[in-house]
Amino acid sequence: MHRAEEFLSVEGVTKGYRSGERRLEVLSACDLQVAAGERIAIIGQSGVGKSTLLHLLAGLDRPDSGSIRFRGRELDLLSEPDLAVFRGRHVGLVFQFYHLLPEFSALENIMMPALIGGVVDGAYERAAGLLTDVGLADRADHFPSELSGGERQRVAIARALIREPELILADEPTGNLDLENGRRILEIFFQLNERLGNAMILVTHNPELVADFDRVMMMESGGRLREQTSGVNR
Numbered sequence: 001m002h003r004a005e006e007f008l009s010v011e012g013v014t015k016g017y018r019s020g021e022r023r024l025e026v027l028s029a030c031d032l033q034v035a036a037g038e039r040i041a042i043i044g045q046s047g048v049g050k051s052t053l054l055h056l057l058a059g060l061d062r063p064d065s066g067s068i069r070f071r072g073r074e075l076d077l078l079s080e081p082d083l084a085v086f087r088g089r090h091v092g093l094v095f096q097f098y099h100l101l102p103e104f105s106a107l108e109n110i111m112m113p114a115l116i117g118g119v120v121d122g123a124y125e126r127a128a129g130l131l132t133d134v135g136l137a138d139r140a141d142h143f144p145s146e147l148s149g150g151e152r153q154r155v156a157i158a159r160a161l162i163r164e165p166e167l168i169l170a171d172e173p174t175g176n177l178d179l180e181n182g183r184r185i186l187e188i189f190f191q192l193n194e195r196l197g198n199a200m201i202l203v204t205h206n207p208e209l210v211a212d213f214d215r216v217m218m219m220e221s222g223g224r225l226r227e228q229t230s231g232v233n234r
Contacts (some may be wrong), residue, residue: 008071009034010032010033010066011031011066011068011106013029013067014030014054015029016028018113027049029222029223030066036199037193037199040213040215041217042203043216044219048220049223052223054203057091059075088163091165094153094160096171096176099140100155100157105141106142107140111123111124127162129220133159134154134155150184168193168201168202173185180208189202196215215227216228
């Protein structure tokens with residue numbers, strides 16, 4: 001099991017949203033420490049703040065209070081352009097809904113983050129290699145409408161890894177899949193985690209999918225995280 005130097009720290013984070021005249025507190029005093037290369041699963045009921053936490057970790061939203069530090073850098077102090085650079089260089093995002101661009105092939109979808117980030121050299125080769133990693137080398141020229149749900153999710157995983165991010169944030173990536181395909185998706189995550197050494201935080205509502213994670217955290221009301229069980233040692 002990875003126990004490298006801690007590189008992601010969440011301390012006392014709160015986040016709420018205004019709904020009419022009411023304010024809904026989603027996270028209150030949320031704490032989490034993550035080591036480089038560590039695999040963490042977060043489970044919990046709908047509405048407790050799991051997705052909100054991932055959005056904050058990715059710099060897609062800002063906390064109301066508390067701190068989120070990545071390798072010692074306070075994310076809340078970064079400008080919006082700097083947050084975009086942070087996401088592009090360090091974070092890979094995988095969502096329940098694949099968000100593939102319908103007019104581009106599987107290979108082109110995977111290449112897109114690299115091209116947008118100006119990393120053109122080698123993008124084709126890396127994308128082709130990732131397609132092989134996720135078992136879709138023969139589907140490179142297929143469009144999303146020509147792929148199954150599981151295949152589209154594998155393309156989304158490959159896309160998230162094109163720039164070899166240090167942190168993978170996956171929000172219910174198996175939510176639209178049956179249990180067997182969900183397990184296959186996790187196997188791909190784990191194989192790439194072993195090869196690339198990236199940390200992974202995965203949100204799921206399915207406790208049957210979390211046995212092989214380094215840590216499993218239960219998110220309770222208010223966004224508090226409690227370690228529920230340990231995964232297997234690797």
